[in-house]
Each structure stands twice: as C-alpha cells, then as structure tokens.
Amino acid sequence: MAMNTQAIQIGIDVAKEELVIYRQDLDQVDSLPNTLPSIRRWLKTLPEHAALAVEATGTYHMPLTEQAHRAGHSVFVIDGYQLKHYRESVRARAKTDPCDARLLARYLAREGDDLRAWTPPPKAYRTLQSLLRRRSKLIQARVALQQSLGQEPSLKAPLKRLVAQINRIDQLIQKRMHQAVRQAGLTEQVARCEAVEGIGPLSACALVMAFLRGDFRNSDAFVAFLGLDVRVRDSGKQVQRRRLSKRGDPEIRRLLHNAAMAARRHPYWANVYQRYRDRGLKTTQALVILARKLARIAFALMKNQTTYQEKAKQACGTT
Template identity: 50%
Template sequence: MAMSVTPFEAGVDTAKDELVIQSAPDTKPFAIPNTPKAIRAWLKTLPSGSALAIEATSTYHMEMAEQAHAAGFTVYVVDGLRLSKYRESIALRAKTDAHDAALLARYLSKERSSLKAWTPPPAGHRKIQVLLRRRAKLVEIRGMLRMSWSGDKLFASELKRMEKAIKKAEMSLEKGLREVIKEAGLQDQLSRVQQLPGVGFLTAVGLVMSFMRGDFANSDAFVAYLGMDVTVAQSGKWSGKGRLSKRGDAEVRRLLYNASMSGSRTKTWKQFYAHHLGRGMKTTQAFVILARRLARLAFGLMRHQADWKPEVYTGGAKPVS
C-alpha cells in the first residue's frame, strides 16, 4: 500500500474480527484484521492530518479509535442509529460492510463541520462499559431461555442448571465492576447516586460511567447523552408524537427504566408516579418521566458532589398529610 502525503478522510466499518475501510471515493474498500498489530501497521501508512469516521459497534471499534487518536489523527465515532438515518436520507438501499465504510466516508466528508471529535474516555470507563454490556448479554440470554424452555418438563433441570451458571457469571461481573469502581476512585460518586430511592448498584454504575464521559453543561445535556430526551416532529399545524432519541447507551437506559419501576413503589416517588398516571399518561410514559427525573437528580448529586437529602424533597408532589 503506497504511502500518501495528502491528508484524507476515511470511513471504517467495524466488526469483531475485521475492519473494512474506504479511504477515498475513487478507491476500492479493503479489509484489515481487527487486531492491535494490524491496526498499528495501517495507521503508519496514513499521512498527517487525516481523519477517520469509525462505526461504533459494541466495543469492537475501541482499538482503532484509541490507536488512531494516540497517533494524532482526528477521530469521529458514529453510532449505528445515526448512520442508519443517514443511509435512509440519501436513499441508499444496499447495506454491506463495504457500503457502510463508503457511507461513513461520505458522512464525514459532508458533515464534518457539525461533528464533534472523539476523545478517549477517562480511566475505568471502558472497563465498566464492557462489564455492563457483558452482563446485559447474560440477562438477554437468560430471558430467551426462560421464554423458550419454561414449562417444558423435559428441560426443567437443564434450565435450572443454566440459570444457576448465568447467575454465577453475573455475580462475577458485578464483583469486577466493584473492583473497577474502586480502582478508578469512583466510590464516593457511586454512593451518592445509590442514595436515590429506586437506584441500585448497577443503575448507579451506569449513571456514574455516563457522567464521567463528558463535560455536560447541564442536566438537559446529560439526559440527551443518555438518549432519554424527546425528539420533536412538527410541520405547520401538524404535531407528531414525541419519541425518545435513544442515542445513548441502551443498557444504561434499560437500567434506569428498571430503577424507575422500582422507585415508583417507594414513598418518595409513589405520588410522583400516580400524579402522571392521573394526567392520562400510560405506565411506560410515567416510568420514563420518572427515569428522567432520576437521571437529573443523579447528575446534580455528582456535579455538586452532594448527598441526597430526602427530608427536603417530596418527589415533585405534595406530601401526604
């Protein structure tokens, strides 16, 4: 591969074992192994000042992003939802690794001025994210097994054995999370967030991980980062139904939603939850509103390094006399 001296913009489609790269519109995409050695070798061929748009796929994009940033290149990490919307906007029907690499290169070329360059996360962030996502996969597998095998006497003993093994793995992952939290010096922040009624250890870990990722101007920015902000669709007199943007970490949103379900039964949030149901909200909508409230409060506690004071907070509803 001949070494260029002119900076260029490249799109990188990521998978567990392979990276497909489109380095210029008039060139063919090519693939390299998704290994530290192969990535290092390819980056050495890039001219100074080049920029990469890398698809965010679980954690498989992290090696390329970290090495490219360390080598002095500008890195843009593009989430799958944003890339999917962009594909639809230009009426591109094909979806292959090569097409995605070319799409990323085009997206970077056309939208670079509006994109925010990626920076490496703080110490501990990546480990926490990996452990949370591995646990989420275990939860998903357990749910699938229960749906498929529950009620089948033939597999009852096997299901019980597998659930026991999954539970053991979950406990190991939670132990790993506690160790990372301790190593990263995040125990105080974790304790603050866990003081919120309904928020348990895992949800608190997810919120702390999210908070440490960026310098958020306010709680609105934090909520938007979590993907729990509401999108607006309006044209003339027509107003569409608002939906969550879902641009953040899906596992953190799931944990936060579960925390709101648990919190709705607490003394602090029971009236808050009932109030929104009384306004005609569906249960899911009320849970989402409570989840956003928990996220905002968690942000405030972490930002100001303050403890939760339940005696001065009624959950947004009048206390029972």
C-alpha cells in the same frame, strides 16, 4: 473538537476481519486486515492530522480508533442508525463496503463541523461498560431459558441447577463491578447515586459510568447521552407522537426503568407518578419521566459532589 477542514478525510467501513478504506483526496478504495500490525503500518502512511470517519460496530472498530487517536489523527465514530438515514437521504442506490466507506467520507466532509471527535474513555468506563453488557446478556439468557424450559416437568430439576449457576456468575460479575468502582476511586459517587430512592447498586454503577464518559454541560446533555431525551417531529398543525431518541446505552435505560419502578413504591415518587397518570399518561410514559428525573438528580449529585437531601426531591427540574 470540530474537524479541521484542511485535514484529509477518510471513510472506513469496519468488519470483524477487514477494513475497507476510502481516501477522498486520492479517490481511492483500499482494504486491509483488521489487525493491530496492519492498522499500525497503514497509519504510518497517512499525512499528519487526518480526519477518519468510522462506523460504530460494537467492538470491531476499537483497535482502529484507539491507534488512530494515538497517532494524532481526528477520529469520528458515526452511529450506524445515522449513517443508514444519511444513505437514504442522498439516495444511494447500493450498499456495499466500498460504498459505505465513500459514504462515511462524504458524511464527514458535509457534517464534520458539527461532529465531535472521539476521545478514549477512562479505564473504569470501559470496565464497567463491559461488565454491564455481559451481565445483560447473562440475564437475557436466564430469562429465555426459564420461559422456554420452565413448563417442561422433566426439565425443572436441571433447569433449576442451571439457573443457580447463572446466578452465581451474576454475583461474580457484580462483585467485579464493585472492585472496579473501588479501584477507580468512585465509591463516593456510587454512594451518592444509591442514596436516591429507587436507585440500587447496579443502576448507580451505570449512572457513574455514563457520567465518566463526557464533560456534560448540564443535565439536559446527560439525559440526551442516556437516550432519554424526547424526539419531536411536528409540522404545521400536525403534532406527532413524542418518542425517546434511544441513542445511549440500552442497558442503562433498562436499569433506570427498573429504578423508576422501585422509586414508585416510595411515597414521594408515588405521588409524582400518580400526577402524571392523572394527566392521562400511560404507565410506561410516567415511568420514563420518573427515570429521567432520577437521572437528573444523580447528575446534579455527581456534578456538584453533594449528598442527597430531602430538598433535592423538589428540584427535579423539567421532564
């Protein structure tokens, strides 16, 4: 849903403790505590159907976006990476909270017709996303501890006990994920994804979670949401190196990369992988292509509610 051009446009810079708000119609900057009571009181002062541009900040912006959406306003969550480059493009000389609030309102006014309003994700999406992100932090901590302390002989025994405890927490998180899948009635969707070579339980949950977030027109849109689409920057005869957009959830991309490495051990995918290597692609490039193909197949299975079959391997589509 595009922005209503007649709506009052508001830019909001979000921090853990405070919201800095710029109302374009009043050319006025205010601030309020980032708490539910203050947010609700402030929303009651707004005209109906206002348009709010909010910078994505982990979880600190969520109370505001949820309450504003519930109050009938259009909320546009702006990626910090996009805002940074927009700031540079308009040659903003300062970066302060009020400046960012003004910049968000300006971005909304100029680009609003091409933005999609935020909508609340399903409960299962939030639960799975939270669990996946917490597991990611847990695994990162485990790896860091093993690398840092593993070479110290006097610490090997306590490190082993600590890693065992971390592994038990990991198992509890995965158990909670499976419970969330069952409670949301997504068991069949996860099974569809798991049937594809290389896609394990965690990767399947991540793909189902991503599929829940939007009504994707096709697999290209799904791949772009995952951040696995290729960014092209060519000019004249100059062809620059292709890079991934990486705009999606990094944990999903990591799991899909692992899935691609696992799929490479199966005969069919080993042949696909080797063909790309023979064309001169590097290992990581070939694995990214495999990950993208796995994502496309999973999307088709979930979209069409079908079971993975041998012929689906031949229908990977373009990379």
